[in-house]
Amino acid sequence: MMTQPLQSATYELPDALEANExxxxxGWTDGLPIVxxxxxxxxxxxxxxxxxxxxxIGIETVRQRPLVAxxxxxxxxxxxxxxxxxxxxxAVLRAMCEPEFNxxxxxxxxxxxxxxxxxxxxxxxxxxxxxxxxxxxxxxRANATIGRAIRLVLLNVLGCIPGQLDRATLGHPGKFxxxxxxxxxxSPWVPLAQERGIPAGVSAVTVLAGExxxxxxxEWTQDPEELAATVAxxxxxxxxxxxxxxxxxxxxxxxxxxDIFAAAGWQKQDIREYVYRYARVRRRxxxxxxxxxxxxxxGGPEQEFAALRTPDDLLxxxxxxxxxxxxxxxxxxxxxxxxxxxxxxVTV
Amino acid sequence: xxxxxxxxxxxxxxxxxxxxxxLRSLVGRTVALLDNSKLNVREFLDHVEELLRTRYxxxxxxxxxxxxxxxxxxxxxxxxxxxxxxxxxxxxD
Numbered sequence: 001m002m003t004q005p006l007q008s009a010t011y012e013l014p015d016a017l018e019a020n021e022x023x024x025x026x027g028w029t030d031g032l033p034i035v036x037x038x039x040x041x042x043x044x045x046x047x048x049x050x051x052x053x054x055x056x057i058g059i060e061t062v063r064q065r066p067l068v069a070x071x072x073x074x075x076x077x078x079x080x081x082x083x084x085x086x087x088x089x090x091a092v093l094r095a096m097c098e099p100e101f102n103x104x105x106x107x108x109x110x111x112x113x114x115x116x117x118x119x120x121x122x123x124x125x126x127x128x129x130x131x132x133x134x135x136x137x138x139x140x141r142a143n144a145t146i147g148r149a150i151r152l153v154l155l156n157v158l159g160c161i162p163g164q165l166d167r168a169t170l171g172h173p174g175k176f177x178x179x180x181x182x183x184x185x186x187s188p189w190v191p192l193a194q195e196r197g198i199p200a201g202v203s204a205v206t207v208l209a210g211e212x213x214x215x216x217x218x219e220w221t222q223d224p225e226e227l228a229a230t231v232a233x234x235x236x237x238x239x240x241x242x243x244x245x246x247x248x249x250x251x252x253x254x255x256x257x258x259d260i261f262a263a264a265g266w267q268k269q270d271i272r273e274y275v276y277r278y279a280r281v282r283r284r285x286x287x288x289x290x291x292x293x294x295x296x297x298x299g300g301p302e303q304e305f306a307a308l309r310t311p312d313d314l315l316x317x318x319x320x321x322x323x324x325x326x327x328x329x330x331x332x333x334x335x336x337x338x339x340x341x342x343x344x345x346v347t348v
Numbered sequence: 349x350x351x352x353x354x355x356x357x358x359x360x361x362x363x364x365x366x367x368x369x370x371l372r373s374l375v376g377r378t379v380a381l382l383d384n385s386k387l388n389v390r391e392f393l394d395h396v397e398e399l400l401r402t403r404y405x406x407x408x409x410x411x412x413x414x415x416x417x418x419x420x421x422x423x424x425x426x427x428x429x430x431x432x433x434x435x436x437x438x439x440x441d
């Protein structure tokens with residue numbers, strides 16, 4: 001088979017340091033240094049995902065802009081990805097191009113969300129993803145660079161440049177990278193991707209347009225209902241101070257709290273049903289957070305809002321270090337204007 | 349030894365790059381104003397409309413509105429832009 005030539009313009013630079021400075025000057029990075037994308041590395045990424053350079057991975061439908069494999073691979077190399085990460089990057093972008101993700105709206109909005117990525121299945125261990133200590137922070141090359149590759153594609157291919165197409169007022173640190181694996185080995189629960197229709201043993205990504213994580217703590221109970229009450233309270237607070245619209249919330253449950261839920265026989269579904277029932281606010285409660293001006297609007301002070309449209313809106317993920325009674329929620333960008341999408345990862 | 353590196357940006361090709369020539373004057377023209385449905389945009393566009401009519405001699409202003417700020421304008425809104433000489437897409441907030 002004849003190898004397709006790459007189509008991108010090339011630049012000759014003295015060395016890798018100079019290349020980095022050149023890319024910084026062009027505005028082609030997120031501000032951090034990049035790995036200079038040479039043809040050899042870009043081809044290795046394409047090969048690892050079984051892609052030809054001209055293959056269209058997806059289309060951003062509002063501006064009809066294609067995500068061409070060659071450009072995705074260039075940005076993945078720049079982000080620091082190893083070729084073995086490329087199938088994950090591709091699956092994330094395919095998920096984001098599904099209409100329900102609302103790629104244009106969620107990346108352009110003043111609300112400033114970031115694609116929150118959860119990886120399930122055997123590829124997590126193959127490529128060394130982190131699902132435990134400091135899972136929402138730094139620590140693993142795969143977590144860090146897969147999320148970063150998505151950001152660089154948004155910047156360089158879709159033009160999501162702050163102040164231009166990206167109109168985020170604040171943004172959040174997850175816009176550098178926001179990618180975790182689920183701790184399937186140490187969890188009694190069904191992995192997220194399987195709950196969302198992916199067969200066991202198949203690797204998959206789930207992507208959500210998420211706001212910054214909100215950490216909570218409850219180390220003073222062994223009662224699963226009390227833990228779920230803390231979660232529901234955090235979500236209610238987000239509804240009052242940020243956005244009341246219902247949609248996909250993610251809940252990350254580390255081991256210490258997982259063990260309490262598991263000892264009581266609680267599955268993910270039990271948590272979802274509790275949160276569906278109790279993560280609700282009434283319009284009058286806005287008066288307690290400085291928003292009394294909207295108490296009498298709409299259906300009046302007693303109008304009720306639920307955080308979830310159905311219990312299934314809550315994505316429960318087992319991840320985090322072994323010690324500490326913490327958990328975190330990731331709120332949706334704007335209710336159900338963007339919905340979580342799960343895609344199988346195609347490996348060669 | 350130097351290195352050769354690749355351009356990471358979208359390479360525009362085909363119809364996306366085709367643009368019409370800019371208008372030399374707005375006198376006698378029809379201009380559409382697209383409201384993105386956010387707070388305060390209506391008041392802002394009221395003022396823009398007044399300026400277009402009184403200061404720039406615009407003949408007709410077509411007021412359009414997106415039903416949802418976070419989604420693209422639906423086809424029927426785009427259809428009403430047909431025949432307009434220019435469109436101002438305003439972002440209120």
